[in-house]
Amino acid sequence: xxxxxxxxxxxxxxxxxxxxxxxxxxxxxxxxxxxxxxxxxxxxxxxxxxxxxxxxxxxxxxxxxxxxxxxxxxxxxxxxxxxxxxxxxxxxxxxxxxxxxxxxxxxxxxxxxxxxxxxxxxxxxxxxxxxxxxxxxxxxxxxxxxxxxxxxxxxxxxxxxxxxxxxxxxxxxxxxxxxxxxxxxxxxxxxxxxxxxxxxxxxxxxxxxxxxxxxxxxxxxxxxxxxxxxxxxxxxxxxxxxxxxxxxxxxxxxxxxxxxxxxxxx
Numbered sequence: 019x020x021x022x023x024x025x026x027x028x029x030x031x032x033x034x035x036x037x038x039x040x041x042x043x044x045x046x047x048x049x050x051x052x053x054x055x056x057x058x059x060x061x062x063x064x065x066x067x068x069x070x071x072x073x074x075x076x077x078x079x080x081x082x083x084x085x086x087x088x089x090x091x092x093x094x095x096x097x098x099x100x101x102x103x104x105x106x107x108x109x110x111x112x113x114x115x116x117x118x119x120x121x122x123x124x125x126x127x128x129x130x131x132x133x134x135x136x137x138x139x140x141x142x143x144x145x146x147x148x149x150x151x152x153x154x155x156x157x158x159x160x161x162x163x164x165x166x167x168x169x170x171x172x173x174x175x176x177x178x179x180x181x182x183x184x185x186x187x188x189x190x191x192x193x194x195x196x197x198x199x200x201x202x203x204x205x206x207x208x209x210x211x212x213x214x215x216x217x218x219x220x221x222x223x224x225x226x227x228x229x230x231x232x233x234x235x236x237x238x239x240x241x242x243x244x245x246x247x248x249x250x251x252x253x254x255x256x257x258x259x260x261x262x263x264x265x266x267x268x269x270x271x272x273x274x275x276x277x278x279x280x281x282x283x284x
Contacts, residue, residue, distance in 0.1 A: 027214040028154035029129055029178040030242060032064060033284050036264035037277060038131060039063045040247050041082060043270035049089065050080045051113035052121065058270050059125055062283070067131040067246075067266050070118050072138040077101035078118045078146060084136065090115070097138055118143070122150050131180075131217070131244075131266075134160040134169060144172045153177065159217055181216045181241070189216060190227065193235035215242040215263070220253065233261055251276050258282070 030036070042054030043063075050068055058066060069082040073096055086092035086099075092107025107115055122130070130152075134140060147156050153176040160166050163182030170179055181189065216236050218227045228245045236243045244264035248254050254265055254276045267273040277283040 026240075027157075027178045029157050030214060031154075032129075034242065034263045035258055035277070035282060036065050036242075036244065037063060037270075037273050037283070038065045038067045038244065038246075038264055038266040039270045040067045040266040040268050042066060042068070044268040045249070045270075047089075047110045048113050049109065049268075050082060050115070051109050052116045052124065053113050055116075055121060055125060055128075059128060061270055061274060063270060063274075064127065065129050065131065065264070066125070067133070068118070068121070069133040069135045070139045070143055071096040071136050072142050073101045073104050074098055075100045076138075076142055077104075078139060078142040079104060080116050080118045080121055082133075082135070097136060119146055119150070122146070122152055122155070128155070130156050132156055132158050134158055134162075134165055137165060140165060140169055140172070144169055144177070147173065147177065157214065178214045180244075181213050185213065186216060186218055186227075189235055189239075189241075190232060193229075193231040213241060215244055217244040217246060217266075220245050220248065220257065228257065228260070228262060230260060237261075248273075255280075 039058035041049035043058050048054045055066055068080045071079050071081055073079060079096060081096060085095050086107045090107040090109050091111050096104055104115060134143060147153060157178040157180060158166065158169050159180035161183055163184040166179050166182045170177055220228050228243060233243050242263035244266060245257055245262050246266035248257060248265050248267055249269045251272050254273055257265060258280065265273060274283055
């Protein structure tokens with residue numbers, strides 16, 4: 019790996035490759051529930067991935083969808099409902115939706131990769147990380163480049179972030195040859211500030227993203243590359259051979275077995 023251009027953030031203080039339990043390990047149908055995260059932590063996972071939305075009264079809920087219908091027995095948009103209504107919904111008819119604040123408290127050793135799903139969740143998330151002094155335990159990402167930038171401005175350089183979609187596109191262009199534009203215009207201010215990683219699918223619309231050139235470009239900027247969401251053991255092994263720094267999976271037992279077989283489960 020090319021030497022990093024800035025100090026390593028404490029969030030990444032773990033021997034790579036990093037195993038992430040995507041939504042706590044969504045394969046069992048209990049995604050983003052305390053039960054899923056308990057199973058992942060009991061299985062040795064230190065890195066957990068989740069998503070956050072804010073209720074109408076400002077409570078920060080760990081949940082992927084904007085609405086309750088798809089994976090719970092509740093109905094309605096989380097952002098339009100108070101917590102007293104959202105808390106009655108059950109994932110797969112069994113498990114309640116957790117508050118992210120409660121997850122931070124229940125798993126004090128865990129590190130969280132948080133997808134900031136809605137603008138209304140930005141302020142509650144930054145305030146929670148500040149109140150809990152969880153700067154070393156949380157990395158924030160979003161498909162919205164502007165949302166990540168606003169979170170960074172509110173929180174300052176202590177907040178670890180991943181590159182947004184504009185940054186990923188810029189890094190892809192940079193990986194293909196001499197950059198036609200200055201680095202900051204390609205990647206935005208993220209590289210100069212608090213981006214510590216880039217998180218991408220293995221392929222997008224059938225086009226490879228996480229290939230050797232992309233990894234070389236990211237590592238040259240001191241950015242780790244984490245790939246989502248990988249559930250096939252053969253693809254996990256191929257990505258590890260390529261040199262990725264982390265893998266997010268729904269199948270937490272499979273990834274642990276692959277890493278254990280390589281003497282890389284730590």
